[in-house]
Structures are given as C-alpha cells and as structure tokens.
Amino acid sequence: MAEIKFEEAMKKLEKIVEDLESGELSxxxxxxxxxxxxxxxxxxxxxxxxxxxxxxxxxxxxxxxFELKPFEDSGQKEE
Amino acid sequence: MEARHIYKVSEITRDIKVILENTFGxxxxxxxxxxxxxxxxxHFYFSLKDESALLAxxxxxxxxxxxxxxxxxxxxxxxxGNIGVYEPRGQYQLVIEKMEPxxxxxxxxxxxxxxxxxxxxxxFDPQHKRQIPYLPRNIGLVTSGxxxxxxxxxxxxxxxxxxxxxxxxxVRVQGEGxxxxxxxxxxxxxxxxxxxxxxxxxxxxxxxxxxGSIEDLWAFxxxxxxxxxxxxxxxxxxxxxxxxxxxxADLVADLRAATPSAAAEQVIPRKExxxxxxDELTERLINSFLEMAVNCKEEIEQFIRRLxxxxxxxxxxxxxxxxxxxxxxxxxxPVALLPRHQEKIFSLARQIYIQADHSLKxxxxxxxxxxxxxxxxxxxxxxxxxxSVTFGSDGAVIKEAKSIKPGAxxxxxxxxxxxxxxxxxxxxxx
Numbered sequence: 141m142a143e144i145k146f147e148e149a150m151k152k153l154e155k156i157v158e159d160l161e162s163g164e165l166s167x168x169x170x171x172x173x174x175x176x177x178x179x180x181x182x183x184x185x186x187x188x189x190x191x192x193x194x195x196x197x198x199x200x201x202x203x204x205x206f207e208l209k210p211f212e213d214s215g216q217k218e219e
Numbered sequence: 220m221e222a223r224h225i226y227k228v229s230e231i232t233r234d235i236k237v238i239l240e241n242t243f244g245x246x247x248x249x250x251x252x253x254x255x256x257x258x259x260x261x262h263f264y265f266s267l268k269d270e271s272a273l274l275a276x277x278x279x280x281x282x283x284x285x286x287x288x289x290x291x292x293x294x295x296x297x298x299x300g301n302i303g304v305y306e307p308r309g310q311y312q313l314v315i316e317k318m319e320p321x322x323x324x325x326x327x328x329x330x331x332x333x334x335x336x337x338x339x340x341x342x343f344d345p346q347h348k349r350q351i352p353y354l355p356r357n358i359g360l361v362t363s364g365x366x367x368x369x370x371x372x373x374x375x376x377x378x379x380x381x382x383x384x385x386x387x388x389x390v391r392v393q394g395e396g397x398x399x400x401x402x403x404x405x406x407x408x409x410x411x412x413x414x415x416x417x418x419x420x421x422x423x424x425x426x427x428x429x430x431g432s433i434e435d436l437w438a439f440x441x442x443x444x445x446x447x448x449x450x451x452x453x454x455x456x457x458x459x460x461x462x463x464x465x466x467x468a469d470l471v472a473d474l475r476a477a478t479p480s481a482a483a484e485q486v487i488p489r490k491e492x493x494x495x496x497x498d499e500l501t502e503r504l505i506n507s508f509l510e511m512a513v514n515c516k517e518e519i520e521q522f523i524r525r526l527x528x529x530x531x532x533x534x535x536x537x538x539x540x541x542x543x544x545x546x547x548x549x550x551x552x553p554v555a556l557l558p559r560h561q562e563k564i565f566s567l568a569r570q571i572y573i574q575a576d577h578s579l580k581x582x583x584x585x586x587x588x589x590x591x592x593x594x595x596x597x598x599x600x601x602x603x604x605x606x607s608v609t610f611g612s613d614g615a616v617i618k619e620a621k622s623i624k625p626g627a628x629x630x631x632x633x634x635x636x637x638x639x640x641x642x643x644x645x646x647x648x649x
Contacts, residue, residue, distance in 0.1 A: 147354035160507035
C-alpha cells in the first residue's frame with residue numbers, strides 16, 4: 141500500500157465495506173477484500189496517531205514560478 | 220451730488236469674491252446632491268440643495284478621487300470646503316475638499332453601494348456557492364503571516380487531527396496595498412493549482428484576518444477582493460474579524476466562518492470523530508465478513524450433507540446398475556463368449572453341413588433324373604431298340620427321302636457301329 145493519505149484510506153475502506161455488505165462477492169473475493177480492509181484500517185489508525193503539522197509558505201520567485209518553503213509557526217515575522 | 224463710483228463688472232465681482240472668501244473661508248455645508256455631472260476631466264460638478272435654496276458645488280479630481288462612495292443625485296451629504304466665486308460666470312460656489320454621507324458614514328454607504336451592485340450581478344447567489352470538501356488534503360491560507368488569524372488557525376491544528384498540508388500565502392490584511400495583495404493571493408492559489416500535480420492541488424482556501432475596526436477590515440470589502448474570491452475555482456471560506464463583522468468577502472465566499480478558528484474547524488475535523496468513524500467502519504468490515512463466512516459454512520455443510528446423501532444414493536444406484544453392467548460385461552467378455560462362439564460355429568457348421576448335404580442330395584436326385592431323361596433322349600439309346608439314324612454326305616440327319624438323290628452316299632448309325640451305302644431308289648411318302 142503506497143504512501144496513502146488518511147482520507148484516501150477511509151474512502152477505500154468504505155467502498156470495501158459496501159461491497160462486502162452487498163453480499164455479491166464470491167467467498168475468495170470477499171476474503172481478499174476483507175484482508176485489504178483490515179490493512180487499510182490499520183493504516184488509517186496509524187495515520188490518526190502520527191499526523192504531524194505540515195505548513196509551507198507559498199512564494200513566487202522572480203520568474204513568477206511558485207515555490208513552497210517550510211513555514212516555522214514561531215510567528216515568523218514577515219520579511 | 221457726490222461723484223458716482225461706477226464699478227466695472229470684473230471690479231465688483233472681484234470685490235464680492237474677496238468679501239465672500241474672507242467672510243466664509245472653510246465651511247461645512249450639508250445638503251442634497253442634485254444635477255450631478257462627472258466631467259471627463261474627472262472633476263465633479265453638482266449643486267447642493269435644501270428645501271429652499273441651491274448652492275453650486277465643485278469637487279476637483281484631486282479631491283474626489285479619495286471618495287469611498289459614489290455620488291448620486293438625492294444623496295444627503297456633508298461637505299467641507301471653501302466658498303469661492305467663479306468670476307467668468309459671476310457664480311459663487313462651494314469648492315469641496317472632503318465629503319461624507321449624512322447619517323451613515325461614507326464607508327458604510329460605500330459598503331452598501333458595492334453590496335447592491337454585486338448582488339445585482341448575482342455574485343452572492345447561493346447556487347454559485349461551491350461545496351467545501353470534507354477532508355481536504357491541501358488547504359490554502361490567505362492571511363497575514365504574523366497576524367492573529369494565523370495563530371488561531373494553528374491552535375486549531377494543534378488540538379485537531381491534521382493530516383492535511385497547509386499552504387500559507389502571506390499578505391497584508393489592512394492598509395495600503397492590502398486589497399491588491401489579498402486578491403493576488405487568491406488568484407495565485409488558482410494559478411498554483413494549474414501547475415501543480417493533482418494530489419498537490421489546493422482543495423479549499425481560507426481567506427481572512429483577526430478582529431479589527433471597520434477601517435481595519437476594509438480590504439475585505441473591496442470589489443477587487445470580492446471578484447477574486449468569486450472567480451476562484453477553489454472553494455473559499457471567508458473568516459474576517461469576529462462573529463458580528465460581515466464583509467463583502469463573507470457574502471461572496473462559498474462559506475462564511477464566523478472566525479478564522481471556526482474556518483479551520485470546518486476543514487480540519489476532530490480526531491475523536493475520525494477515530495470513531497474508523498472504528499465503526501472496521502467493525503462493519505469484520506461483521507460483514509464474518510456473517511458471510513458463517514453463511515458459507517452453513518452452505519458448505521449443507522453441501523456436504525447433500526453430497527454424502529447423494530453419494531450414498533449414487534452408490535446404491537451404481538451398485539445395482541453396476542452389477543448389471545458387470546453381468547452384461549461378462550457376457551460381452553470375449554473370453555466368456557468364446558465357447559458361445561464355438562458353439563455357434565459348430566451349430567453353423569452343422570447347419571452348413573446339413574444344408575450342403577441336403578442340397579447335394581437334391582442335386583444328385585435332379586442329376587439322376589436329368590441324366591436318365593437325358594439318356595432316354597439320347598438318340599443313341601433308341602438305337603439299341605433297333606432304330607437307326609441316317610446322315611447325308613454333309614453329315615446332316617436325313618429326315619425326308621426327297622432330300623436325297625439316288626446314287627448319293629449315305630451313312631447309317633445303328634446301335635452298334637455304322638453302315639455306309641449308296642442310294643438306289645428314293646420314295647417320298649405322301
């Protein structure tokens with residue numbers, strides 16, 4: 141499971157639960173979906189605990205291109 | 220009579236001008252604007268009137284450019300300026316430096332005017348409001364990098380679940396140049412989105428600032444900011460000042476949050492809510508699967524039961540048919556069949572023999588019969604009963620006397636041997 145965002149994991153998990161509840165899956169499909177679901181659930185939980193703040197500052201360089209620079213929230217004085 | 224002093228028009232007009240300007244100097248005058256005309260040069264010409272008098276007025280471009288609101292006939296205003304005389308037309312007028320709407324302040328009036336204008340254009344229509352995404356991955360912030368709003372928002376992030384990526388576009392939120400920076404920041408985020416990869420694109424933007432006076436918040440009432448927000452493809456949450464402060468930005472935004480922290484709470488859910496939802500989903504996942512597994516187990520058991528019944532049944536069935544088959548097989552068994560074949564062969568052989576023998580006898584009998592008839596018909600047999608056969612010289616049998624002439628040689632076959640003779644006389648019967 142590549143680096144997945146919490147919200148993506150939740151969406152996928154929701155879809156899997158719906159599929160399983162629909163009852164149309166064959167047993168081994170259901171098994172595969174179930175395992176995927178458990179993995180997503182574990183991942184989402186891990187995300188919940190480990191989420192850390194990420195703030196960047198959008199700046200436009202001379203060429204008018206956008207760049208993102210980390211923003212320290214120490215109330216950094218605007219230059 | 221003393222010498223009459225006769226003024227020239229310009230003399231008396233100038234004297235009047237001096238007296239008037241010295242007497243009044245700078246004055247505040249209130250009245251209602253009428254026959255307002257904005258001259259191409261940028262100067263405003265109009266009159267101020269009340270129920271019984273009219274005062275000509277002029278507001279040069281240099282002064283009217285500072286006005287926050289638009290002048291319209293019928294507006295009640297308070298003006299500050301100098302009384303002056305415009306000699307070429309012998310007209311006294313008020314040359315206005317500053318002007319305020321009567322009753323409500325000019326800012327308020329300007330706000331109402333802009334609101335009316337934008338409302339007419341439909342910028343506030345609810346159907347233009349866009350959905351705020353539930354769990355946005357990337358959130359844009361247009362506020363001051365060192366302002367109170369940012370601190371509030373960061374506090375919200377602290378205590379809530381923030382898996383999202385915040386991108387701050389730091390701007391001045393009041394004073395000179397604020398409105399341009401704010402509008403530009405909103406446009407920049409939209410530009411940023413066009414260049415960014417889908418997963419980096421900003422899904423929602425918070426535009427706002429901390430509390431302040433109406434002048435402090437004024438940038439968020441500016442038309443340029445209103446239009447930038449309206450034209451933004453990215454949904455905008457406005458968060459300007461405190462609960463009671465309403466700005467044009469709030470009316471145009473897709474969602475108005477009472478304060479910056481409220482805006483943050485709108486897009487950054489509480490951790491508890493999320494974990495609760497996650498637990499719920501996980502539970503449903505496990506239950507649905509268990510239920511299915513249980514069903515399957517039952518189904519499988521049922522299968523097994525039916526299968527075993529079936530097998531037994533099949534077995535019996537087979538058994539009987541099996542043995543039948545077996546017998547049949549034996550019968551068909553080539554080795555077993557051998558004696559039968561032999562037997563068959565013998566019987567066939569016998570039959571053949573019988574047949575053959577039978578047909579032989581028949582043939583023999585026929586043969587005998589034929590041969591006896593044959594011998595009866597054998598012309599030579601008649602001979603032994605005294606008959607004879609006479610042949611001509613040509614070898615043909617002579618049946619009529621007339622066919623022979625006397626002197627011809629004839630040959631007679633008798634039972635035993637032949638006689639050669641010469642014909643002396645021929646006599647034909649009848």
